[in-house]
Amino acid sequence: MTEQELISLVLGFGRTDEPYLRWHARRFVLTKQLVERGFDGCRPQRILDIGAHWLHQAVLYAADGHRVTAAEIAGIPNVESVQKMASAHRIEICTIADLARPDVFDDLAGASYDLVLFTEIIEHITFNPVAMWQAVRRVLKPGGKVIVTTPNYYFSRSRAWDVGRFVGRRGGGITVDDIVGMITYGHHWKEYSGREIIRYFSLLPCGFRVADIRYINVNDHHRAAGRWPLNRTLNFLERRIGILRDTIYAEVVVS
Numbered sequence: 681m682t683e684q685e686l687i688s689l690v691l692g693f694g695r696t697d698e699p700y701l702r703w704h705a706r707r708f709v710l711t712k713q714l715v716e717r718g719f720d721g722c723r724p725q726r727i728l729d730i731g732a733h734w735l736h737q738a739v740l741y742a743a744d745g746h747r748v749t750a751a752e753i754a755g756i757p758n759v760e761s762v763q764k765m766a767s768a769h770r771i772e773i774c775t776i777a778d779l780a781r782p783d784v785f786d787d788l789a790g791a792s793y794d795l796v797l798f799t800e801i802i803e804h805i806t807f808n809p810v811a812m813w814q815a816v817r818r819v820l821k822p823g824g825k826v827i828v829t830t831p832n833y834y835f836s837r838s839r840a841w842d843v844g845r846f847v848g849r850r851g852g853g854i855t856v857d858d859i860v861g862m863i864t865y866g867h868h869w870k871e872y873s874g875r876e877i878i879r880y881f882s883l884l885p886c887g888f889r890v891a892d893i894r895y896i897n898v899n900d901h902h903r904a905a906g907r908w909p910l911n912r913t914l915n916f917l918e919r920r921i922g923i924l925r926d927t928i929y930a931e932v933v934v935s
Contacts (some may be wrong), residue, residue: 694761707898742769799829801857804866826932833871834926892931897920
């Protein structure tokens with residue numbers, strides 16, 4: 681399915697977060713292409729999409745015949761358009777109260793998922809994640825994978841390179857303006873490098889390890905139109921130097 685086909689499919693069900701869908705559609709499609717390299721032929725996969733929001737990603741897999749469980753906090757799953765999409769594509773909705781709780785996935789059978797999607801979530805986590813990852817480990821099948829995507833801290837246009845902020849003594853991490861004024865699914869309290877993602881999973885007492893990690897560009901098409909010399913230079917560098925790209929993609933397995 682192409683980006684435009686995904687957008688049209690979702691919009692056909694009615695109310696959704698359309699700006700988010702249009703911005704992230706390419707990420708959903710490119711991530712799925714990377715994920716599918718490890719699929720066992722044409723066998724349908726059992727997939728748990730954690731933080732499924734409006735089912736933009738979940739429906740991309742479900743439309744191809746995969747059995748998808750979409751986990752999300754109460755609210756969005758109750759929207760009529762989301763319910764209609766879930767019913768049409770046989771997506772199971774798992775409403776969760778708090779990801780930090782060790783029983784967060786107790787309603788799901790153990791060792792039942794081939795694939796867990798944890799995309800654009802890890803940067804929002806503000807609690808000690810050990811219990812959450814132990815819960816994920818419980819529902820993952822032997823030989824299963826966790827797919828993690830997250831913004832790259834060393835992306836060429838990230839705050840890592842904001843010299844003006846450093847000189848102006850405006851601190852690190854997210855800005856106070858973002859804390860107070862940003863309306864989103866949650867702030868990026870922590871952004872990672874690839875090396876940090878590897879270290880993160882090595883520290884968990886769940887037997888996880890990062891089997892594959894790479895830097896990818898999922899929003900470069902939104903930036904391509906810029907004609908300023910600096911923009912063209914950064915586009916050039918991102919194509920050739922992986923660590924300057926906007927997103928980290930990691931495949932996590934059980935050791």
